[in-house]
Structures are given as C-alpha cells and as structure tokens.
Amino acid sequence: MKFNLKLLLRTESFVLFVVILLGLTALSIVSGQFLQTFNLYVLVYNIALAALVAFGQMVVVATGGMNISLGAIGGLSAVVAAMLMEWYGWPLWLIIPVTLAGGALMGFINGFLTVKTGISPFVITLATASAFTGASMAITNANPIYGVYDSVLSLGQARWGIFPWPALAAIAVAIGLAVYFHRTTAGRQVLALGANRTAAELTGAPIGRRIIQIHVISGFIASIAGFLTMARVEAGAPTIGNAWLLPGFAALVIGGVLLEGGKITIIGVILGVVILELIANALAISHTDPFWVDLLQGALVLVAVILGQARKRVVAASRRLPQEPLTASSLGGK
C-alpha cells in the first residue's frame, strides 16, 4: 500500500515535469523570441522570485496555517532597504542583514500573536498585513523610493548567460528548507504538528515555539524576495508584494502541497512555479492582455485543487481506509 502511495506522488511530479517539457517545446517552436538568451534570463529570474514567494507561503502552510501578510512583509522590507540607502546612506553590508532581520521580526510578530492569542493565522496575518502595508505607505508617502544603490542595481542585473546571480538566493533557500524539513528535528516537528497537532503535542514537541519559528522563516524569505524585487524594479515601491497571494498559493496547489498542513514538496513547488512562469512568459511574448495572468492563475488553482482532491480520494481508496463522505464537511473552521 505504501508503495502505491509513493508511486502516485512520484507520478504527480512526473506529470508536472512532462507538462513543462511540452510547454518548453511548444514555446520554442511557436515563438522565435522564446529561446533568446535575454528572454530565458528574464524567465529564470521570474522563476526565482516566484519560488521565494511560494516557499515563504509553503513553510506556514506546512503547519496548517497561512500567511496573508507575506506580500506586505516583502513590500515593507523593500521600502526599508531603499529608505536606508536614499535617506541614511548606510553601507550595503549593513542594509542587507538589517532588512532580512526586519522581515524575520515581522514574521515573529505574526507567529507570536498567533500562538499567544490562539486566533487563526488567517485573521492575524490579514490584520498585520494592513499594518505592514500601512507602514510602507506612511514611510514612502505612497510613492516609490528611487535611491537604490548602483551596486544593488548591477547585482540585480548580474548574470551568467541565462542565469541571474540573484537566483542563487532561491536555490540557497530551497536547499536550506530541504535540510530543515528532512534533516532537523525542528522541521520534522513542524510537519508533524501540521499533520496532527494533538498528536504532535502529546509527543512533547514545542508547538508554540515551532509555529513562531516557522513564521520567522516565512518573514525572512519574504524579505529576501522583497529585496530582490526592489533590485529588479529599481525602486523601493510600497506596492511590491501586492499581488503575491494568488501566485504563491497557485504554485503550492499545483505542486501538491497539502493546504491542511503536514505535507510539503519543494520539488513540486519549483515545478509549479516553472509552469506558472512559463504561462506568464508565453503571454508576455505574444503581447496578450496581462490580465490573462490573473485569470489563468485563478483557474489553475481551481483545477489543481480539484484534481488534487480526486487524487486524494484515489489514495484513500487504495489504502482502504474509511473515507469521509464527500461533503464540504472537511473544510472545518480554518
């Protein structure tokens, strides 16, 4: 039975991989622009940024929670970094750690409030999102800060062929998360509490500390994504991160992360991000209305979750476990 499940999971990543190969082939044949070095470089850059956003969401989803304020943290981090450059002229070696520590601090606030009040992370992060965004708006007076250092701009544009150097940050985060979730006790405890909180509590896992820790990680990743987006758009705009919610969740559900918590897949999320960015790239090359991106991402979320649910039913049937009746009863009070 266990073998059966593994096979299915493997098939899932395999299906995503095939979809990507087909997409790449089709795009190379249809468009002469697609394989140009610059377009591929832009594509890889976008994949790296989107992957960071998806990872920032994934870690909280692993606990069965969510982080609505992910984009707000990214935006405030970008604004703070740009502010330190334009107004205070801090050296870069100081700005980067301060910015990332700021993101971690915002994550800590989310985690602390979630754990201490017992209120759902949805409500907490919805509220803190408005506070963080409000702070960005107050700092910038709703205008972008343009005084980003040339060194940051050239870092943002540094590339080796089609590989943008900033994408290394996404790779580092992916490896770091793989180690955290699969090789450390803390990471395993996070997955355990996501799968069954009471059981994890009974085994003596420090639930509260793990949830705070995961929110800190989420905020940290969001601030990396915010900083790199700032380098990319060449300004500390308070609107950075405004639209991170839908693509973040889209990558998770396409990749096969369980929204109820307890199961993550880093490879799956990367494949999901690649699919989303291939679509966005195809739309950009063909000069299609950019609003198709919203529509397609939304539609992909729906298709992916419905397919995922069907897969879960097949898995449950193959395990011959008593199955819940298929009503909305499984949604619970999230």
Add this chain to the structure above:
Amino acid sequence: MPKAHRLNFITIWDRVGLAVIVLAAWVVFTIFTEGFASQFNVFSVGRLTSILIVVGLSQTVVMGIGDINLSVGAIGGVVAMFFGWLVGPTQLPTEGLATGAPADVTALPGLGISWPAAVVLALLFAAVLGFINGWIIVRSGLSGFIVTLGTMGVFSGAMYIITKVKAFRYMPESFQDFGKMKFFNIFSPLVIVMLVVVVVLFFYFRGTTPGRQMLATGANRRAAQASGIQVNRIVISTHMLSAALAGLAGMMLVARIGSAIPTIGTGGGGDWLLPSFAASAIGGTLFTGGWVNVIGTFFGGLLLGTIENGLVLLGTPSFWVQMITGLVLLVAVILDRMRVVAVERSRMGAAQ
C-alpha cells in the same frame, strides 16, 4: 460577588458596547474636526457606511457557516461593471466633439436597460457567481479560502479582459439622481437600502428555517447533516447570498461615485476584504461559524465608516485608514478571545 458582577458587565457590554464606542467616536470627531456633524458630512458618512455595512454582511453570512469568501471584492467589481453595461447608453455621447471624432475612448457603451430592472438582473448575476463558489466548494470538499482565492482571480481577471479596464461612465440621469438624492438633507436612499438589508437578514437568521439551518450548519456540520439538513444546499445558498450582497454593495458604490469603474471592490480606495472581515469581527461574528451578529456588523461597519471619514476630515492620508482598520480588527478579535476566556473562567469558578 466580583465574578457575578463581571459577568453582568460583560453581558451588558456585549449588547451596547459597540454602540457606545461608535457614539464616543462621533463625539470625539465632532469636537476635534470641523464639519463632522455638518449636514453634508452626515450625508456622505451615511453613504460610505451603508456600503461598508453591506460589504461586511456579505462576509458575515459566510462566516455564519464557518467559511470565508475572499472574492467579495472581485464579485462587487464584476457585478458593478455588469450593472454598468446593462444601464449604460447604447451610444456614447458625442456632444461637443468634432463630427466624426471618436467618442470617449475610456468609456464603454451599454445596453440602455432601465436601472431598476438592471438591479434585479445584476443581483441574479451575482447569485450565479456565488453559486459557482458554493458549487465548487461542495463538489471538491475544499475550504472556501482556496476556492474563492481561485475564483477571485478568475472573476476579476475575466472582467478586466472583457472591459479592457474601461469604465461605464454615462449612467442614466434617473440613476445619478438616485445616488445624489437626499431625505431631510442628510439621508441618502442608500441608507434605506442598507437598513432594509439589515432588518431582513436579522429576521432571516433569527426566525426563519433556512437562516437557522445555516447557523446549524456552521455550528456543527455533521450534526446538521445527521438531523436532516441538506448541508450542501445550505453551503451553496449561503455563498449565493454572500455574492448577492457583495453585488448589491458594488451597485451602491456605482450610485455613490456615479460611474462603474473596474477597480470597484479591489482597488482604488482599498480592497473590500479587510473591511468585510473587520466589520464582521468587530460586530462579534465568529470565525468558527454557527453564530452571526447582523446588528453587530451594522455597528462594525458604522464604526469603520466613522473612523475613515473622521480621519479624512483630520487630514490624515488615506492609507492610514487601512492600517487602522487592520489594528481595529486585531484588537477586536483579541478582546473577543479574552472575553471568551474570562466567561469560561468565571463559569468554571461558579461550577466549583
């Protein structure tokens, strides 16, 4: 003695606390701003809060079944544009333009239907969008969060693509007059629309079988199903109700600003998502389901609208409104949580 007293205070505060806070806000703004109590400002606060209250109620009803609807803003915007298309003139006005010159390129022509009929059609259209939400939720067994996150992108994306981000700017005269109409110089008809919605929903949840079934579904889905309630049907109809309310709020906003623009509900003055949850949570509706407080959402929306208007009169930049709405939401849920804990503690004390 202190325990009993405390419980008493809590019970009384539950009933009137929010009204007291709203009154206090009115007093503060009347003293510290110029023109808060002026006839014109009362009129604008009335229009603003009426919309906020209906937006809040569109979230309150889904919270009643223990679900959430992230697509309230998207539905509000889509329905507002649908309404604009129905009532807009078939020919864009060309007065004052050189012969042969194109009409306003940022505007779209419509069908020229009379607006009361268009309101009915637009509400039906909204209900269809809500049906899509509810149907997917029931069929897939997934949470409203992820389903309405998806449909939010689909609904607003489709609307932006179809309208090409143009507006329906030329509303019929009679509809524009409706938006500007004043009773006794201070009340907009939008206030009456809102009051009717509040009263109807209040009695719907208080005294009708379908309303009770919604709450039962929210309180304990399995128990509701076991007692013969058609849970799936309830989930779908609740989402249709939520969408209809969001659509109504969208049309009320069209009446207020005098044209149907694509960013209604999702952009411009900020997203509806936060105020919809804030109004509901301040009013005492629980995220866990099984309980709604329609009158609470009324006062919650009133408080949000009062704060927004007061801050604008104080000359505060508009983005502070969003931040304060978020903080008010946070304080409201934390206080509610503390209250629940306090009540439970005093009950346990009484039991011992």
